[in-house]
Structures are given as C-alpha cells and as structure tokens.
Amino acid sequence: MMDGIPSEASSLSWIDTHCHPDVLITSAQLDAAWQRSRAAGVQHWIAIGTQISDVSLYAQAAESHDFLSFTVGLHPLNLADLSAKDLEKTLASWDFYRTHPGFVGVGEVGLDYSRLPESPAERESLIRKQKIFFEEQLRWAVQHDLPVVVHARQAFADAMEILKRTQIDGSRVVFHCFSEGPEEVKVLNACGMRASFTGIVTFKNAEKMRAALKAQGLDHLMIETDAPYLAPHPHRGRSNEPAYLPLIAQSIAQTFALPLPELSDRLAVNSKGFFGLHC
Ligand SMILES: [Zn+2]
DSSP states (O other): OOTTOOHHHHTSOEEEEEEOTHHHHHTTOHHHHHHHHHHTTEEEEEEOOOSHHHHHHHHHHHHHOTTEEEEEOOOGGGOTTOOHHHHHHHHHHHHHHTTSTTEEEEEEEEEEOTTOOSSHHHHHHHHHHHHHHHHHHHHHHHHTTOOEEEEEESOHHHHHHHHHHTTOOGGGEEEOSOOSOHHHHHHHHHTTOEEEEOGGGGSTTOHHHHHHHHHHOSSSOEEOOOTTSSOOTTSTTSOOOGGGHHHHHHHHHHHHTOOHHHHHHHHHHHHHHHHTOOO
C-alpha cells in the first residue's frame, strides 16, 4: 500500500482515462511511475494530447509501453502561437497517427475562457480563434468517427453550441474534468454525452462536484487523474500521477455507496467502450 491507497483498490484494476505523462517521458521517469501505478492497480493510461509536440512523444512511448494509449489534440490554452496554416498542417499530420496501434481518439480540445486577455479586442480575437480550432478538430473527429475529449472551462454553453453544430454523435463525447453542476450534466446526458471526474471529487469543499457526479450516475461514468495536475486528497497541491487514481475511485465508491469491485467493473466497461480499448 502506498501513500494511503487502500489495499482493496490496489488489488482491483483501474484505467486512468486522462493524464499528461510528457514530463515523465522526457525526464526518464515513465517506468518508475508505471511501477507505482501497477502496484496501485492502475493498469492502463490514456495520454491526452494538448499540443503539436506531445503527440509524437506519446506515439513513440506507446510503441514500447503497452499500458499507454494516446489521443491527439490542441488544447484551447495552447493556441496563441498557432496560425490557420498550422492547424491545417496539424490535422494532416494526425492522419499518420490515426493508424498507430496506440491511438484512441481526439483531445483535449475545446474552449477555455478562464484566462482571457483584458483588452476587449484581444479577448474577442482569442475566443474566435479557440472556436475555430475547436470546431475544425471536432470535424476531423466526426469525419473519422472518433471519440473526443472536451475541455470546457467557463465556456459550457459555447462548447455545446459548437458540438451541436458539428452534429457529432453525443456518445462519442466526454467533458473531462467536469467543473459544472448537476444541471449541466443533465444537458450533456440529454445529448448522449457524458462527464468525467478528477480528484476534485475528493476535496472537502467539492459538494457541487459530488452533486454533478451523482447526476452523471454510473451508466457512462469515467474517471481520470489529469496528472500531473489536480492531485487528489491527501496529496492536494502536489504533483499528481496515475497511481493516485484509486484514491479518486474510493471517494466515488463512497458517494455511490457501491462496493469497490463493482465500481472497478463499471468503470472498465465504460472506459473501454468509449475509447475502444482492448486492454
Ligand atoms: Zn488534461
């Protein structure tokens, strides 16, 4: 048992559906983190793309590490230096990754209005750019019938509007690190979409998040660390890693008053189904 991870959870099997192991790879810590992860029962990781450069890193790592799958995506906060031409070239380059055995989908893509510039003109232009990049990446996903990991921060309504415009199959869409309330979960679910939850659900002051979690229910639920961000209690504020996923699972099992083995089974079915995993 490591760092308060319950031994029952460690004896089960978990999938981290969203993490960013780029620094683990570039600093040669991937294998050590994998050992800790496996000891905690976390058997598979999905490395989520956020920029042009991390995709090749993940694709290469996935070739020698079976526990790793990956997605391709340009995160809305990483667009400042990118042009329309860059977007076009990036989408073309993804055709190459699409046939990679570790490739499982698109993300994270979306809208993030939490750090917009002060000047109204700059604000407008950045929002417009985020919307264009989101929609184009969605259309690429629709064209190839792929699952999509959406990042929407302080931009829920705009994100829904663009998703609907692309006529994407809702069952292909997850809103990761869900940060809205139960009403927004109902809006998502009504379109066949789902919300995924991070270590935030373990925080004492996260009542709204637990209400959203209950609204999502178990049918399509998926969980994620979003490592290295958002370490769950009792590691809050420190660096996160996939090995901490069982702490999130334990908290969720309590919220639903569900035995851990049952939660593990439900999450495995949901996650494998969504991403088409064969692990
Ligand atoms: Zn993320």
